[in-house]
Amino acid sequence: MFLSKSDYIMGLDCVKALWLKKNRKDLTPEYDDRTLQNFETGEKVQELAYDYYPKGIMVDAENWDVFGGAAKTKILTQDHDVIYEATAKLDNGCFCRIDVLMRNGDTWDLIEIKSATEVKDYYIDDLSFQKYVFENAGYPVRNCKVLHLNNQYVRHSDLDIQQLFTEEDVSEQVNERQKDVEMYVKGMLSYQTRPEEPEVPLHSSCSDCPFYGYCGKDVPEYSVFDLLSSKNADLFYNQTHSFNVEDVSEDWCSTEKQLIDRDAYLNKSLHIEQERIQDWLNTLEYPLYYLDYETVQCAIPMFDNAKPYAQIPFQFSLHIQNSPNAEPKHLEFLHQERSDPRRALAEFLIKSCGKKGSIVVYNQAFEMTRNKELAELFPDLAVDLLAINERVIDQLIPFRSRALYSYKQKSSASIKYVLPAFSDLSYKGMNIANGGEAMSKYLAFLEGKQTEDESKQMFADLLKYCGQDTYAMVLLMDVLYQFAKGKKK
Ligand code: SF4
16 A cells, blocks of 8 residues: 555544545545645646746656656656656655755755745655655655745745745754654554554544544534633543533633633523623724725735735725614725725725724724735825724624623634624525635636636625625624613523
8 A cells, every 4th residue: 555745644643534545535525625726826836936946857747657757757867956746656655756856966855845934844744754755765865945935025026936935944853753754654554454443532623634524423513622622622522522512511611701601502591791792882983884804815926015825905895884773884895807906995995984983893903904014015095094993993802702692603703603693694605605715716816717707796796795794793783782781682
């Protein structure tokens, strides 16, 4: 059986995941849109990164053709100093493909290209495995490096490849882990061929695993993993083998919030602190401007004056309410061209927000950071944009602080949970139902991957989605007023 570098990384995380990958192919989930988009981003970054190491030669072999790739790599290393997608394979079944293999005197450097903007810990494991394979396949390795995107790079006109990327030498960290690789490899090679499925208790980080649908099929929608801290949830499950909040005694709760959430859930009730809700409402100044942004992020900056992964706002919704319970007026902005949306958005925002009254947002860090970035980008608009930030009030606070909490929130203060807990409005069934979808569809538009009709539909869906986000805040404000007055129970 083969062991690839992604198998190795998976095996380090969880041997059961590795076993399931090898023995229960029926359980391997289809890639979702987000994962596919990440793959595509990775490929684009990789293609650009080859120019960082010019004059290399590509190993011409299909992905599945490990033997062919390894044989062609051997031949190319005789006459070439820079080889892209170099492949090595061992008799024990281990194999890998390094993004760039570069000659360094009598030895070789391994260079892994990553679309992130920093070195992540698992890259070290990734390179440790690759070094093990290449060295045992007859390529002495001197340095191991990661080439990743540079988050300080700002695009001006054409991409500057030397500035877009940063190369980090991680040889020392790789060498430190090197001694354990062989032991792990042996363990994984024997583990994956065992006939019986390994028993690994479910734990709080399982929800990120591709096999969570299988291992976590009995976990209820609201469980100890939502209620307790990761450490306590894992301890609780190990000791009791229960996921159920009903089985959690008070002693397991380490914060006041957890106690509130637990009691609310057990009694299927609300937690209401009228005075705290009223204190928060007292900070509001009318008219209220309920604001929400949608943004798009590109690994490789598409526009001038943008860094890798900059959050570029392209849409906002604004509901304006002159007094409590008054019918709100709605304004919105959506950039419908394949050009930089920021200047037009900032100007319309300033024009729409007036000079006084609270700007109500849900989770203020996001909108305030976008405003600060716009102010840096457009110094002539900075005073007005920063003045908007001075007026921001965060509606998340009364819900996150548990001044008002419903058991239906399932320990979350996200508007996606709070809204259906207190109103009939929900995001279910919407063509665009969350910020991630809004972002990926708008990115597809920017990249010219949609037909005109698809874009038209998407613009309508975006307007509906973002409009609902701010209308939701209007409804929640009404809810807060009613609870503050004790009218709702
Ligand atoms: S869901 Fe958890 S236990 Fe199951 S394979 Fe994944 S990490 Fe392992």
